[in-house]
Amino acid sequence: MNHIAVFGAGSWGTAFASILADAGNDVRVWGRRPELVEQLNRGVNEDYAPGIELSSRISASTDPERVVDGAGIVVLSVPSQSLRDNLTQWAPLLTGEKIIVSLMKGIELGTTKRMSEVIHEVAGVPLERISAVSGPNLSREIIQRQPAATVVACPDERSADTVAAACQTSYFRPYTSPDLVGAEIGGAVKNVIALAVGMASGLGMGDNTKATIITRGLAETTRLAMALGADPRTMSGLAGVGDLIATCMSPLSRNHSFGVKLGQGLTLEEVTAQTKQTAEGVKSCSSILELAHGNGVDVPIIEQVNRAVHEAVPVTEIGRELLARARKSETD
Numbered sequence: 001m002n003h004i005a006v007f008g009a010g011s012w013g014t015a016f017a018s019i020l021a022d023a024g025n026d027v028r029v030w031g032r033r034p035e036l037v038e039q040l041n042r043g044v045n046e047d048y049a050p051g052i053e054l055s056s057r058i059s060a061s062t063d064p065e066r067v068v069d070g071a072g073i074v075v076l077s078v079p080s081q082s083l084r085d086n087l088t089q090w091a092p093l094l095t096g097e098k099i100i101v102s103l104m105k106g107i108e109l110g111t112t113k114r115m116s117e118v119i120h121e122v123a124g125v126p127l128e129r130i131s132a133v134s135g136p137n138l139s140r141e142i143i144q145r146q147p148a149a150t151v152v153a154c155p156d157e158r159s160a161d162t163v164a165a166a167c168q169t170s171y172f173r174p175y176t177s178p179d180l181v182g183a184e185i186g187g188a189v190k191n192v193i194a195l196a197v198g199m200a201s202g203l204g205m206g207d208n209t210k211a212t213i214i215t216r217g218l219a220e221t222t223r224l225a226m227a228l229g230a231d232p233r234t235m236s237g238l239a240g241v242g243d244l245i246a247t248c249m250s251p252l253s254r255n256h257s258f259g260v261k262l263g264q265g266l267t268l269e270e271v272t273a274q275t276k277q278t279a280e281g282v283k284s285c286s287s288i289l290e291l292a293h294g295n296g297v298d299v300p301i302i303e304q305v306n307r308a309v310h311e312a313v314p315v316t317e318i319g320r321e322l323l324a325r326a327r328k329s330e331t332d
């Protein structure tokens with residue numbers, strides 16, 4: 001039996017730990033709060049996966065050393081903006097031939113780095129041993145064992161295959177890909193587009209409006225991904241359009257729901273106060289915008305989401321601005 005470490009006992013960390021356990025691995029989860037760790041050791045996580053009985057193959061601890069001891073794969077699932085601080089403490093433990101898996105879908109504020117870049121920089125792990133798992137993977141559906149697929153992206157095929165083999169179950173199908181950049185950009189940008197779709201929903205707009213934002217959002221994502229060297233085919237796959245559809249259309253998506261509330265007229269502070277879980281797009285819209293501008297990529301939807309979220313521009317106003325732009329060819 002393989003031993004796999006999972007850092008982060010939130011919604012996705014717990015759901016992914018369940019996949020790994022169902023795939024036959026012995027899973028040790030690191031959690032920050034002793035009371036949550038105690039829940040996991042009783043086979044539940046009422047804070048992030050209410051009503052779900054967890055596998056007896058999952059155990060938990062607040063001690064990172066104990067969690068990592070003997071693990072060949074280490075999975076990271078903390079909020080993107082806290083990764084650097086956390087990793088600084090965990091880096092001395094990530095030695096040897098361990099494969100590091102990022103489940104996170106965000107871009108770091110201040111540096112505009114993708115999560116694999118942060119891991120490489122802070123922990124010194126070569127990119128050949130860093131993979132990202134990304135796809136239409138809403139944690140609540142996955143932990144209920146509803147069928148879904150995902151992408152395990154890593155420049156090294158053997159590392160990707162090792163991770164894919166570790167998380168394949170009867171309901172979860174991992175595909176491998178060498179396109180780490182594309183998978184990470186697809187995963188981070190779809191959160192911002194889901195905020196925009198949520199805002200339209202909150203304003204009472206229907207499916208034409210949502211489909212328009214999703215489609216033009218995919219165009220922005222693809223432009224940015226290609227400027228960063230990604231394979232455009234990733235954008236028509238699970239980590240691109242697949243995740244975009246799930247996140248933009250599902251009431252289970254925290255980013256979508258956050259956008260709905262902004263569209264209904266709540267302020268950023270009000271929605272933040274009501275939101276217990278991580279909606280990565282709220283912070284990453286600024287870093288993604290900076291990344292796009294730094295690479296000369298036009299991202300009008302992301303730009304307007306950033307104005308609505310961080311400059312308190314009314315949601316009605318950003319819609320008007322998007323529609324008033326100069327005409328252009330669809331494929332430009």
Ligand SMILES: NC(=O)c1ccc[n+]([C@@H]2O[C@H](COP(=O)([O-])OP(=O)(O)OC[C@H]3O[C@@H](n4cnc5c(N)ncnc54)[C@H](O)[C@@H]3O)[C@@H](O)[C@H]2O)c1
Nearest residue numbers: 009010011012013077078082103104105137138139277278
């Ligand atoms: N939930 C999903 O459906 C899903 C699916 C795919 C990817 N993701 C991505 O996975 C990542 C984790 O998301 P999640 O859904 O598990 O979030 P979550 O909000 O459910 O859980 C986050 C966990 O991190 C902990 N945490 C918060 N601040 C921390 C800090 N400063 N240091 C260490 N731990 C901290 C929280 O206590 C919690 O246990 C995000 O990047 C998200 O985009 C989520």
Ligand SMILES: O=P(O)(O)OC[C@H](O)CO
Nearest residue numbers: 135136137138253254255
């Ligand atoms: O709940 P969200 O908006 O963070 O989205 C969750 C997953 O990324 C969907 O694949």
